[in-house]
Amino acid sequence: MRAAVVRSFGGPEAIELLTTARPSIKSDEVLVRNHAAGVNPVDTYIRAGQYAKLPPLPYSPGKDGAGVVEQIGDNVKHVKIGDRVWYGSELNSSAQFTAVKNAFPLPDGVSFSEGASLGVPYLTAYRALFHLAGAKAGDVILVHGASGGVGSALMQLAAWKNIEAVGTAGSEQGIEFVRSLGAKKVYDHTKTGYVDEIKHDYATGFNYIFEMSAHLNLNTDMGLLAPRGKIAVIGNRAETVINARQLMATEGSVFGVALGLSTNSQLIEFGNSIVSFLRETTFRPIVNKEYPLEDVGRAHKDIMSSKARGNLVIRID
Missing domain, CATH: 3.40.50.720 (NAD(P)-binding Rossmann-like Domain)
Known part of the structure; x- marks a missing residue:
């Protein structure tokens, strides 16, 4: 699969576009074929190695994404293959596939780019x-x-x-x-x-x-x-x-x-409440700008601009 990859912590230039193996999933995880990934300031802190909890190298930047369920673990009951979903507070979203613990339904009428803007924000x-x-x-x-x-x-x-x-x-x-x-x-x-x-x-x-x-x-x-x-x-x-x-x-x-101090049960509660918010209102995340996967580094620069408005999104499909 195609993925943006960080092999050593550093500036935006540390992000490479590589071909990597599709991730495997655990019994309580789902594999999401990503259509879009979110970009947040926290992603830049992690990439620079300036965050309290750093992922093991190498990793793909991004904690938010939206796409379609490709595969489910044996213990997963809340979603099925083919469902449109969004997720947040995970890892490795700037890739074609991501293994996800908490995937939430993406309501009809909410785009993948909007769904990728839900997670961290x-x-x-x-x-x-x-x-x-x-x-x-x-x-x-x-x-x-x-x-x-x-x-x-x-x-x-x-x-x-x-x-x-x-x-x-x-x-x-x-x-x-x-x-x-x-x-x-x-x-x-x-x-x-x-x-x-x-x-x-x-x-x-x-x-x-x-x-x-x-x-x-x-x-x-x-x-x-x-x-x-x-x-x-x-x-x-x-x-x-x-x-x-x-x-x-x-x-x-x-x-x-x-x-990051939320328990898993709290994240599930928050995520389900956000799904209710989307279904009960016409409010949607505001997508300010979209980037191709090869421009993740540019998005990392732009998200730290004082003029940043709304959300920045990486298009993967």
Whole structure:
């Protein structure tokens, strides 16, 4: 089979296009013939060898994918050969075939590229919003950086459950995009004075803030919390300086989000809930750009751009 392969950790140039053996499956796994694979920032950290849990070399980049079930293990009952499926939080998705533990139905009307955009972004957003934060109808949340993959998933999932969601973005295009996701209001986080605008409009603060760039915004977020509000740190690329006294003023708190700490039963719960979300709404992942398999390295560069909007996808079929 054709596969993008990393044989030594490094930059995007470490990704090679090779012909490799089709993977074998265990009794509780399925073999998916991939039509599309997702690209996420975490893929670049793993490829560079800068992630807490690294796969054994060689491996194929990517944790998300969508395709058709080619083969099932003896103990698999939830899907059958020929089913359209999506998966996330796995490994080796940038290849024609991937052995997968948790495969979820891809509803009719959802494309393979959209399905490949569900895994890391929507599973992370679901874990953060519902499992860890416990957000519910009537809450008011701020998604600080709402135009990316996880941010846009948060906005859609919040709208699904009638949670008032406010977002920020860094361009006119991004602002219009976030509005289309069901945002109550959107602010330009590159504009001087935008924090004062937020404080004026939401003087009582936010129950939850979901932060994609904690190294830039964590201290600001602390001043935007409602009493006993919480900040979820989903993305961070450097150290930051904070004034913790702001947390004392609201009895607020900060917690991290790590999809990799989910148990398998939790991932199954999250995945099944996302299937329900797709069936109950017209919301879909936003596919910003698609790449051929040989351009995985280019996609790894683009996903780290500050202008990244929506999701990037590798087309394999």
